[in-house]
Amino acid sequence: xxxxxxxxxxxxxxxxxxxxxxxxxxxxxxxxxxxxxxxxxxxxxxxxxxxxxxxxxxxxxxxxxxxxxxxxxxxxxxxxxxxxxxxxxxxxxxxxxxxxxxxxxxxxxxxxxxxxxxxxxxxxxxxxxxxxxxxxxxxxxxxxxxxxxxx
Numbered sequence: 001x002x003x004x005x006x007x008x009x010x011x012x013x014x015x016x017x018x019x020x021x022x023x024x025x026x027x028x029x030x031x032x033x034x035x036x037x038x039x040x041x042x043x044x045x046x047x048x049x050x051x052x053x054x055x056x057x058x059x060x061x062x063x064x065x066x067x068x069x070x071x072x073x074x075x076x077x078x079x080x081x082x083x084x085x086x087x088x089x090x091x092x093x094x095x096x097x098x099x100x101x102x103x104x105x106x107x108x109x110x111x112x113x114x115x116x117x118x119x120x121x122x123x124x125x126x127x128x129x130x131x132x133x134x135x136x137x138x139x140x141x142x143x144x145x146x147x148x149x150x151x
Contacts, residue, residue: 001064003047009062010053013042016060031055 001009017027028038033052041048041056057063086094 001050001053005064006048006050006053007044009057009064010041010048011044012062013038013056013060016062017042020060022060027056027059030059 013027017024022030024039024042025035028035031038031052033055037048037052038056040046041053083091083095
């Protein structure tokens with residue numbers, strides 16, 4: 001990180017700290033740096049050492065914009081709210097499936113994890129947890145997923 005970039009990020013520390021509702025002492029302690037070092041960085045008096053700046057940035061969840069490519073930030077913006085909505089009871093299973101699909105795609109070049117699994121192989125509890133995803137699309141476009149006909 002260049003000196004100019006370090007100063008730019010140092011100038012973001014106070015706003016991020018206030019937003020996180022932390023004191024300078026709390027950030028310094030969590031970052032493992034001296035309070036006067038953190039205070040100097042936040043006040044912009046000197047160009048901060050990269051390692052100490054990174055430690056404070058991690059505590060405040062500040063990331064350089066170029067740390068991740070734009071396409072990844074776009075996908076994360078889509079995926080994060082969906083992941084947050086997953087029921088805690090099935091979150092680990094669902095995230096494990098997603099990881100397996102990604103691993104298959106990396107290894108084989110295609111998402112092998114998307115193979116069709118017979119509905120009979122799932123327990124009633126699994127089907128209940130899957131909700132509408134466990135239902136088969138009706139052949140008749142006027143038929144609802146529960147087998148009823150739309151009016």
